[in-house]
Amino acid sequence: MELVPALARWVHLLAGVMWIGLLYYFNFVQADAMKAATADGTAAGISKHVAPRALFFFRWSAVVTWLAGATLLGAYFVPAFTLSKGYAGIGVGAWLGTIMLLNVWGIIWPNQKKILGLKPATDEEKAKARRAAFLASRTNTMLSMPMLFFMATGWHHAF
Amino acid sequence: MKNPLDSLWGTVISGLVLTVILYEIVKNFLN
Numbered sequence: 001m002e003l004v005p006a007l008a009r010w011v012h013l014l015a016g017v018m019w020i021g022l023l024y025y026f027n028f029v030q031a032d033a034m035k036a037a038t039a040d041g042t043a044a045g046i047s048k049h050v051a052p053r054a055l056f057f058f059r060w061s062a063v064v065t066w067l068a069g070a071t072l073l074g075a076y077f078v079p080a081f082t083l084s085k086g087y088a089g090i091g092v093g094a095w096l097g098t099i100m101l102l103n104v105w106g107i108i109w110p111n112q113k114k115i116l117g118l119k120p121a122t123d124e125e126k127a128k129a130r131r132a133a134f135l136a137s138r139t140n141t142m143l144s145m146p147m148l149f150f151m152a153t154g155w156h157h158a159f
Numbered sequence: 160m161k162n163p164l165d166s167l168w169g170t171v172i173s174g175l176v177l178t179v180i181l182y183e184i185v186k187n188f189l190n
């Protein structure tokens with residue numbers, strides 16, 4: 001086994017588990033927990049102590065996952081992203097992961113900064129940011145399902 | 160029409176449907 005692809009695979013899997021694990025935490029746990037906590041006045045604990053830490057590991061594990069994945073693709077990076085014959089499966093996985101990374105840094109994180117008060121915003125801007133971040137996060141949860149399928153089965157897999 | 164992404168079940172079902180659609184596209188047109 002070559003050292004660089006082996007290391008890239010190891011990092012890609014661990015960072016990927018952290019990224020998607022935290023994505024599922026936000027969608028399956030925190031979203032409903034925030035509603036309940038807001039109702040009984042304890043939401044500050046989550047938004048002050050939990051969410052910023054979870055978002056830190058979430059957004060950076062997304063970057064590490066993508067970079068390690070690109071390293072792992074190596075010479076097959078272009079054939080995968082151009083969906084060439086024999087590489088379309090892993091290519092679809094790679095494209096879905098890339099769209100998800102762009103969602104994290106382009107929509108989720110900029111809006112979360114307003115929601116958590118890390119960036120000044122009016123109440124109206126916060127409400128808009130909440131909806132945009134929520135939908136982008138739910139979109140990523142939806143995209144993660146085919147992404148994981150194609151990542152797990154796409155490498156040289158004849159469909 | 161309600162956005163399916165507003166509910167967790169809607170999100171999971173949308174993910175499953177998208178997986179099947181992409182699988183069929185890759186299987187029939189890209190391989």
